[in-house]
Amino acid sequence: MSTPETPDVLKDEYKYGFYTDIEADSAPKGLNEDIIRFISRKKGEPDWMLEWRLKAYRGWLKKKEPRWAYLDYPPIDYQDICYYSAPKTGPAGEVDEELRKTFERLGIPLDERKRLEGVAVDAVFDSVSVATTHKDILAEKGILFCPISEAIREHPDLVRKYLGSVVPPADNFFAALNSAVFTDGSFCYIPKGVRCPIELSTYFRINARNTGQFERTLIVADEGSYVSYLEGCTAPLRDENQLHAAVVELIALDDAQIKYATVQNWYAGDKEGRGGIYNFVTKRGHCRGQRSRISWTQVEVGSAITWKYPGCVLEGEHSVGEFYSVALTNHRMQADTGTKMIHIGSHTRSTIVSKGISAGESVNSYRGLVQVLPDAVGCRNHSQCDSMLIGDKCKANTFPVVEAENGSAVIEHEATTSRISEDQLFYLKSRGITEEDAVSLVVNGFCKEVFKQLPLEFAVEAIRLLELKLDKSIG
């Protein structure tokens, strides 16, 4: 596995920037109904799925790309993207050796003997899922965890019932695009009363050049069930921008709980802003049942452009939505991210903790909506949005919107902006701590409330990533 495309100077900064030289089965560039038929055929999908895609595509054609976010990027040529790329693999059921090596290098062993303790992983490479581990443990409990393309074939009733029920294809431009061309992603169903005994995880890897990644994740937690889910993502270093437009839908029925955590580390482009992933993602959870609970935790340290607002529709009475976010931007990265909490049911509660860290010449914006509908009695929201600036060329913005249409709502919003001060660094250095360690101590302290929401080993990984991303951003 050679890495001819990785400039030496960048190797230390983005260690996942290698490219796997593997033969791929790709669609020609461009988007039209034939391409969608091609994808659907490749996936062996039933007719209803193709129709659903085509309808989404026709809707997308009428939509305009949103430009209201605080982001600046050149127009995207949707005809210059390849919408399907699958690694050519060996005999059915076996993971190709190169792919196995790739994921090992990413710290995700697919081998059942070496598999990660306590985490079932679905590994997605470009447009297809290449392996899912721990299937035995999950099967025992009746938990379904498989590539969504497999779910469409094997569990069509469940998929038809829930797909698009939280994020309809017409929801927005990127959701429509995803609905038309999504290739893979994970499907997860936790039966009634089952507490998933291990973490479920999907690892997304973009490898091929000029290829968009459009994954779709659907998680359904039936009554009284519990699941904790983790998502990781990386991509090779490239000079061109690559588009990633995912849709994630979560559904929690009565008394169910879903914890969804993301460590997003797509390639962010170089110091001058060349290359990097354009990350336009629609993530939404639906607390459909009473006393259900959905929490989003995201650590966003990658992508050239991030446009992402994981939200909760709190329909079931007494349901709870949570959003914990750390978004770090450095160099020329731009992030416009936040959440939406829609209180439909009475006595629903939501918590928002957002920590934005901007360094270099980056721009980091928080955008949030807290809405309480007229019939929702006794709702509460607490929002805390903190920004930290490192250096004097970066920017932080906060755009919080509150729409309380029921007078009984209690909504609190706190926001702070701080700068890592020379005095803080001097104080820590006077105790023998190096400048780099001092910065990471201050930043980790700043993000503490969010990191404690992550499973321990992922919190450690997140802290390490943050340190890596901030390295040499001072002074």
Added chain:
Amino acid sequence: MSECGADFEIKDLCASVEGKPILKGVNLRVNRGETHALMGPNGSGKSTLASVIMGHPGYEVTGGQICFKGRNILDLETEERARLGIFLAFQYPVAIPGVTVAKFLKTAADAMRPGGAKVSSAAFLKELREYMAFLEMDPAFINRFLNDGFSGGEKKRMEILQMLALKPAFAVMDETDSGLDIDALKIVSKGINRLVGPDFGLLLITHYERMLRYIKPDHLHILMDGRIVHSGGPELVKRLEEKGYDWVRQEFGKEVLAE
């Protein structure tokens, strides 16, 4: 330049802030085992001296030397000075939200031994608990965020706790007594005295003589207008207490003005 002989020595030190000279040729020697008090009216340059010893980036050294353990430390980074065994107890300790006292102190203790073996967490915590009991601090302090929401007295005790934990060879206390009530002052002094001994040098910067009742200096220096204008033994404390700084101005002020 002349060689560095004493354990800690400041020679002809000049420093300025934003182009304005504050220190105008400070000379001071502190041998190990000695406690020196540095006093002087407001604005005389006491805190500037403390910051310059530790290498605060906001001050520009325009001349002179600071020697410690046989070498000029002015070209060392702040953290390197700390690792050499210099400690500064801050007049205004800074808050680091989200970082617990335990985490911070463990990080600092490990940083003091770069490349060396890390301190075992259990042993370190045990030692910390003992120091906290000695300083009459609530054990729950260990899980609070560093200086975040601490009262003035709590912050000063935290400085002393850090000093005990990091075991410096030479410490500068920058107005550690300011803002303390008499009970807190006694505890803080008890903490400082615990380190005082044949291998420890101490420079106590203070505005009032009050603290010197609890920590007995061997030498006392008076800083005025960026220069040490008078030095003496412990008997000077009493004289300052009775007469204030006016007599110093009258006796030594001319020298300062003549410059």
